[in-house]
Amino acid sequence: MNRKLSTLLVLLALSGCATLDAAGDVSYLPDAKGNFEAGENALQGGRHLDALKYFDHVRYKFPYSQQAALADLGVADTNFDREKYLEAIDSYRSFLKLHPNHPKADYAQYRIAYSYFKDIPSDFILFPSSTEKDQTSVKDARAAFEEFIKAYPSSPYVPEAKKQLADVLTRLAEHEMRVAEFYLHHDHLKAAVGRFSRLVDDYPHSELAPKALVKLAETYVKLDQKEKARAALERLLKDYPENEHRPQAEALLKSLA
Numbered sequence: 001m002n003r004k005l006s007t008l009l010v011l012l013a014l015s016g017c018a019t020l021d022a023a024g025d026v027s028y029l030p031d032a033k034g035n036f037e038a039g040e041n042a043l044q045g046g047r048h049l050d051a052l053k054y055f056d057h058v059r060y061k062f063p064y065s066q067q068a069a070l071a072d073l074g075v076a077d078t079n080f081d082r083e084k085y086l087e088a089i090d091s092y093r094s095f096l097k098l099h100p101n102h103p104k105a106d107y108a109q110y111r112i113a114y115s116y117f118k119d120i121p122s123d124f125i126l127f128p129s130s131t132e133k134d135q136t137s138v139k140d141a142r143a144a145f146e147e148f149i150k151a152y153p154s155s156p157y158v159p160e161a162k163k164q165l166a167d168v169l170t171r172l173a174e175h176e177m178r179v180a181e182f183y184l185h186h187d188h189l190k191a192a193v194g195r196f197s198r199l200v201d202d203y204p205h206s207e208l209a210p211k212a213l214v215k216l217a218e219t220y221v222k223l224d225q226k227e228k229a230r231a232a233l234e235r236l237l238k239d240y241p242e243n244e245h246r247p248q249a250e251a252l253l254k255s256l257a
Contacts, residue, residue, distance in 0.1 A: 113144035
């Protein structure tokens with residue numbers, strides 16, 4: 001490869017890297033509004049480092065302007081857009097601490113929950129999970145969504161938050177089921193009982209709850225605890241009368257008579 005071609009390839013590679021999120025010197029405007037709008041435009045264009053420069057300029061150069069609070073929120077939104085979700089959470093929390101009564105307080109609270117949601121690893125429901133952090137992030141998402149819905153029941157973001165909360169609860173229930181079945185498969189029966197019971201108690205509205213009750217009853221039978229098995233099956237018939245697992249539960253209950 002000749003020297004000219006090699007140099008050209010290097011320049012092209014550097015050019016490609018520079019388009020990812022590069023930020024050079026920005027031209028600040030003389031007022032808060034202009035700089036804030038420049039920051040918003042940079043954020044919308046994916047120029048995150050430029051956006052942060054403009055927002056920080058508004059925050060520190062015009063701290064008493066109307067745009068200063070919005071710039072605090074802009075920093076949080078930029079971190080979110082960069083997929084720096086933990087940094088975004090810190091930024092949204094800082095915004096709420098500084099501006100608890102701001103008209104966009106509900107938005108910031110919602111975005112805290114949504115940031116936790118986005119930070120959940122895609123392999124969460126697999127067992128064993130990749131790290132203990134996996135479980136922490138999804139539980140944090142649940143707590144944050146519930147906190148938001150309770151604090152701002154009339155917020156326009158509530159419907160979406162409820163959908164995302166339902167998704168979180170489904171993931172948690174699926175995770176419990178996989179762990180319980182893992183224990184059952186390896187004959188760790190007491191551990192399986194604990195997980196099946198937790199699924200039913202913590203996620204009673206999950207589609208997996210009736211199945212968990214059947215599995216719980218079957219595990220109790222293996223442990224020769226027939227009374228507890230009957231109680232689990234009777235709970236299924238009472239709480240989930242139209243469920244597809246009803247025939248199986250009735251047959252198992254009959255065998256225990």
